[in-house]
Amino acid sequence: MLSILGFSMIAVFMYLIMSKRLSALVAIMLVPIIFGVIGGFFTELGPMMQEGVEGIASTAIMILFAILYFGIMIDSGLFDPLISKILKIVKGDPLKIVVGTAILSMTVALDGDGTTTYIITVSALLPLYKRLGMNKIILATVAMLSMGVMNMTPWGGASAMAMASLNLDASELFLPMIPVMGFGLIWVLVVAFILGKGERKRLGVVEIQHNHTNSEANSELAATTVSRDYRRPKLVWFNFILTIMLMASLIIDFMSLTILFMIAFAIALLVNYPDLKDQQDRIAVHSKNALAVVSIVIAAGIFTGIMSGTKMIDAMAITLVSFIPESFGPFLPVIVAYASAPFTFFMSNNAFYFGVLPIIAQAADAYGISAAEIGRASLIGQPIHVLSPLVAAAHLLIGLVGTDFGDLQRFAVKWALGTVTVMTIAAIILGVI
Template sequence: MLSALGFATIGLILVLLLTNRVAAVVALVAVPVVTAFVAGFSPSEVGEFVGDGLEGVVGVTAMFVFAIVFFGVMRDAGLFEPVIRRLIGAAGNAPVGVCLATTTLAAVVHLDGAGATTFLIALPAMLPVFDRLGMSRLVLTTCVGLGAGVMNVLPWGGPTARASTVVGIDPVSLWVPLIPAQVVGLLAALAVAGFLGLRESRRLAGTTVATSAVPVGAAAGTTTTVASGSGRTGPTTEGPDRPDDDADEAREEEDLSRPRLFWVNAVLTLAVLATLVSGVAPPETVFLVAAVLALVVNYPGLSVQTARIQAHAQGAMLMATTLLAAGVLLGLLDGTGMVTAMAQTLAAAVPAWLGPALPVVVGVLGVPLSLLFGPDAYYYGVLPVLTELGTNLGIAGVDLARASLVGQETVGFPISPLTGAFYLLIGLGGVDIGRHIRSLIGWAWLVSLVMLATALLTGAVAL
């Protein structure tokens, strides 16, 4: 009975999440609570299971909230602006250089782990360059997607934070062994970008239209603009006048920028990364202290500090509530014994020869599964069952988690219609959904397989 209830719980959660019937928090909490009562557990027992589950995710939730605040403040202060300007300036007029700069820009901007922010910055910055040279916008969205996807493995990114709650270790410990795979993945993404740029050079060389005749912006003589941080897009006719609200936003950005503190912020960021990798302190403590220092150094005063926290509160709280809800789900699945019963049922059905290869299968299918499962559905619905199945087959859950992280909603998130950032990517890029997926999926899968091979060779994923 417990096995059947467990599969019913996971199945109903997946249906609710995949069809967008309810918010993730509602699905992750309401369904397992109901099935726990159906299984015959008392309210006090359910409450105990919920408490145990929440206790296991508090650290991850705190880390994510303060990481969002820290990197948000660094972005507000202009830490990434010099890098962005240099990359755009270095792109030049050669398609190969433009593609390499685009992928690098997306990777740098995605240091904060926020896909929407990455796309809001990288696409408007590079779109005029692509249009001026007559380059394909599909190449633009492919390059941006590859750079952001590889960087989405970072511990303060959504997939790693989710996976860490399932396997019960902190996100940094989960991520550090994957650093070589991530570095090789970034090199692979740059290699793909270089190839795409070379292919564009050959295509453009065969056209009769001079690139200098192509106006900056769309073919109709307009430029696509994005108000930074607002998410508003649209064609605007070039001219000397700007709407008052855009001018206000520009003044606000100028007021937030702290160019004189660039090196202070750079040293602080490097110190945070070094501390995380070295493991001398828990990640939630590191980001808590870092966020406080960033606010005090860059924005002294109650009102401005409150405004900066509020500016980044929405993204932080959405993820925090989802992580806490996932703790409820995991606590109930574990406490009631449903996840163990499901794993035993699956273990009896899995052929003996497939058991040792389970991490490889999970890693290979990561990118294509991003088309079917969003991050919540996979990491909170599928991965718990896989890890318990792995336990029955003698495979560590951490290996299955890391195998998932080389593709599922990391490199695969820019092709996933189940994430909101995906629609921002294709919307800002002005490309068709189907053509974008066809353009990117093969390259994303290739980069993911390269990362998986590296993880296997380095022992980050053990067989």
């Protein structure tokens, strides 16, 4: 009975958010409450929900301050020298331009936000693509491939949801994935090289005036991202060193990611914007993006709390295990790695990570496979997810580049699948899954 109730709840939840009858934020709180009441757990729901929310509170706080921190870095102009350097180096060589696109999009995607990544990358480089007559779909493809890998960071969305749904912390889920992401980024550079070489063969190397192009790109960048009043060019080295120290501290794992991002954000805000009014303005600018991500993670505490507290997740796992051939059990992580690609393409990350992943993780436990291992495997499909029409940032990218969604998907899907394959192989070799 609990299994039927649980699967029914997942089906209703996914239907409501995929059909846009309810927002994910509302559905993830109300649907489990309703089914909990139906299951006769009315008097026990309060403590279950409280425990679930408390379990993911630290993750939500970490995501909040990570988004604010990288927002400050973008506002202050940390990436401006990189943009200028890339534009200066690539000049009129299509191969260098495409590789430069990959490097820029990877760097900007550190903040985990597809919207910011696409705006900065396209604004900086689209004038060059237009001027040389290069294929704009290549620009969109390379930016998406970079975002597909970098979206696996804890503050990027997918990892946050996986951590919340499986009640894991970043050191368990994310840190082992860093070398896997490294292989994914290397693959993106290889793809950029292949595509760039094709464009160089088609167009040749064109001599252009650097200053004009750089000015054109920078003017578009200023118009689409942040007022120049908030740039802090004299603090670029300080911000760079602070970011490097933060990244190193994350890898060393000597302090929780939550505390590290809180401290780094406080330092960055105070040094870059000592004026109180400027601080308030910068926080206000990035609060919308932060609220959208953090609220869904906190709300997920209700979902996971009820799923665990009512034992629905256990009953569902037992049912699922009964359908999995015994011989397939040890291969579940690899199956999940590939299955997460179509799952997150046809349904939102919310539906997959909160609806499907906990069931798979519980089933995998019967084969001695940890939830952390399944969680890591579930992230590998993100390069396909970013191509989904369900991703709002993808529509922004299409609009910025001026191409058709279907054309982009047909062009990019094989390269995105290549990213999934490379990261899956790397994860197996490195013992991550």
